[in-house]
Amino acid sequence: MHSPTTDPLGLPWLLPAPDDVRGQVRALAGSAEAIAAQALTGLAGHALDLDQLTSVAKLLDKGRSRIEAGTLTPLKLALLLDGTADHLAPAIRGSGLRHGLLIDCWVAPYGQALAEATRPGSDLSASGAQMALVASDFRSLGLGRPHVDAGAAEDAVAGALARIEAIVGGLAGLKITPVLATVPVPAGSWMGSFDALAPGSPAAMVAAFNVRLAALAQARGALLFDAARVAALAGHGRWFDDGLWNRSKIPFALDAVPLWADHVARLLGAARGKARKCLVLDLDNTLWGGIIGDDGLEGIKLGQGSSDGEAHLAVQAMALDLKARGVVLAVVSKNEEAAARLPFQKHPEMLLREADIAVFIANWNDKATNIAHVATTLNIGVDALLFLDDNPAERARVRQMLPQVAVPEVPADPSLYPMMVMGSGWFDAVALSDDDLKRAEQYRANAERSVALQQIGDYDDYLASLDMACELSRFDAIGRARIAQLINKSNQFNLTTRRYTEAEVAVAEADDQVFDLQVRLVDRFGDNGMISVVIAKAAGDEWLIDTWLMSCRVLGRRVEEAVLASLVQGARGAGAVRLVGEWLPSPKNAMVERHYEKLGFKAAGALEGGGTRWVLELADHVQPKLPMALSGDRSFAA
Known part of the structure; x- marks a missing residue:
């Protein structure tokens, strides 16, 4: 007899399927209203059997014209x-x-x-x-x-x-x-x-x-x-x-x-860049057994010598293993902050320490509100988060308020938590780059940058204080996996949201009619890794910017001006007279709708689907003076 809480054929990390799946499908199919992505993902978020999955697929066919794909x-x-x-x-x-x-x-x-x-x-x-x-x-x-x-x-x-x-x-x-x-x-x-x-x-x-x-x-x-x-x-x-x-x-x-x-x-x-980037952890009865505010440091169950203590230690080990491959860790707990931090600071059996946590929130606010704040602080979408909590009421509340957050079901036994988190597949990867290995450190450094900005006040002085070094180089085999990863993950600062595989990136790399650019940024707080990718295609006397994306971690650092200057330099050297850029709207990239306008491009008409076309005459571009040192085979002399 297989336990319903552990049998992988039952997809135990998902909520059990409701009794009326087919009824919900029929209601959506028969309605004249648009079918929202949230309704579809809500249905699919249960442990559906083959017949139920087939019903959902039929809904995708019947309701095709009414589906609002959203994200x-x-x-x-x-x-x-x-x-x-x-x-x-x-x-x-x-x-x-x-x-x-x-x-x-x-x-x-x-x-x-x-x-x-x-x-x-x-x-x-x-x-x-x-x-x-x-x-x-x-x-x-x-x-x-x-x-x-x-x-x-x-x-x-x-x-x-x-x-x-x-x-x-x-x-x-x-x-x-x-x-x-x-x-x-x-x-x-x-x-x-x-x-x-x-x-x-x-x-x-x-x-x-x-x-x-x-x-x-x-x-x-x-x-x-x-x-x-x-x-x-x-x-x-x-x-x-x-x-x-x-x-x-x-x-x-x-x-x-x-x-x-x-x-x-x-x-x-x-x-396609849908894997989760951040593990948000509850504390009491998740990272340790017991309640730190009631039981004190000596009373919580953690470490060798008890089955519960070892189980919670395994949860921490899982979190550290994820952090080692680039998953960011955060804490959201209903607790007094000083009490919540105490095990990280003082308990000898704790594997996790404060330095491992990019965002630490302990207060008495609603957890869904605090989880949304984690996303804002890290500058990532809530759909990049997975929340682990032992409390079924808290899990239900987060699912209700933030349906985009992945919330695996977990049984009462904490020894099964790692199996449910890792078995869910929400942290699966198709590649592992050097930048992945540095990501947790990069988010910690971002927090230090925020503190520096608050202390310095004047933004230009703040940028100068960062001692930035920007490397602009062509695609290469070493960076190829990370380039493809960024192309498939970046959603917000992404002008066209075109997706290319690693093999397609290699083709672009070898094409002499393509100007490709990988951009890295280092400052006094640390290495931000690869933060921007550009693909431009020569077409007669103009260059079409096919792909331009950038990590939101470096917004406001004037990197986009350095990228444009490199593009202009390359286009001029190839005999082009203008750059053409496109903004193609997606559910998440409204923030870059005026990107080309801010860089001096002129509007050149609308595109099908609500996008816009922009043109920059190369003769009109003036090389900027930037608060960073530039290097690489596609940098320019500032």
Whole structure:
């Protein structure tokens, strides 16, 4: 018997599905009103089964013209699977809503994945797909039968990989980003434990194939979907259904589809910049057992020697592990501040210390209000936050007041908190850059900058006091992962919100008709890392600025003037006479609507969809004097 609080097939970090899911779907479908993104994500925020996910997907079709996408990002996904996939598309679409995506799916006919990817004029080529999930089955790959001869086993693995390589090559020609799924290891055995040592066992061949598939994904700029890990979470005995495969070529059990679809959706969401950036922590009965204001430093449960104490220590270890890879930590607690800070300062078993927390709020205000203040202080959206709290009433209140905040359900046992947070997938990543590793320190330094501004008062004097050094350079392989990450995550200071994969960034990097720019900023408080990305395309005697984005952490530092000067210098050197910029409105980028006007561009008409076009004659631009030192191969002499 599987516990309903821990069984991964039940998506236990989500609220249980309400009894009237289909009724809610029918009400939304039958209403004449617009369907708000919040209503869709509210439905999808529950642990829905396959039938319920399918109902939500049907609503997306029926209500297409009435959906107000809001912060949902549209994505067209192709499914290239070995087995039957029609039932998987609606599950992915419904799951995508909880990860910030409005997904359309195109499904390749059974057995036609290779043909669709490689045949000129295929239906896939006309589908408009931006990404393609390539998911194989060990039986279709020829890895289901054992080989006594090691050479034959090697040939089988090489042949299976060659098939995937051909699909990837075809997708590259179609400019579709591949998402390559690892293959779950077969549940049965050939020689028991010796399978791990026998290269010709199905288990060993599948394992070897997965290692090479991961290397292929890295080499070709593809995303890797670790379906083998998802199957292991469920348990191989529950994952496979041989009867379904024999009857209908359905690759895994229907009960496992919601878990599989959620993992697909969270990967796609992470690739589109939807992963959470900040973990907001409650204190009492979350980071330690007991109530610090009542029990005192000696009375709280924390550390070795008790099961509860070790459980809360594991929660802190999880938080530190997230911080190490760039997730920002914050505290929101109903407490007296001095009491709340005491364990961080004095308790010998505390792993977390005050320096680990970017924003620390302890008062008696409503937690939702304080969580919104965390977002404002960090200059990120509330949809970048995940809130962990042991109290179900507080979780319900935050969900009600701030539905964009991720709030995982947690059971009474604190030892299960890390599983629920990490199992939710809201912190999943598709890359890890040097800038990610520095992010927590960057947010701490931002707080110090705010204090400096308050002390100095005059803003120009404040900028001069920062001792800024700005590096403006072309794209390169070292910065490529971070460039793609910024392109897919930046929403507010982003003039066009165009999204490009790492592979597409590499193409731009090699194109001599593209002027690309990565910008880094350092000051006396620390390294801000890469904070701006620009892509401009030559078109006759003018340059079109395709992409211009910047981290909101450095707003008001005059970096955009340095970027423009570099653009002007590059355009002049190439013989252009003007720069053309576009502002394409999105749900979050209203702050840059007048960006080009502020930089001296002239309005040049409206664009379809409410955007605007702007022009700067290069002859009219005067190089500014800026409060920063400039360097890099695309800097200018100030």
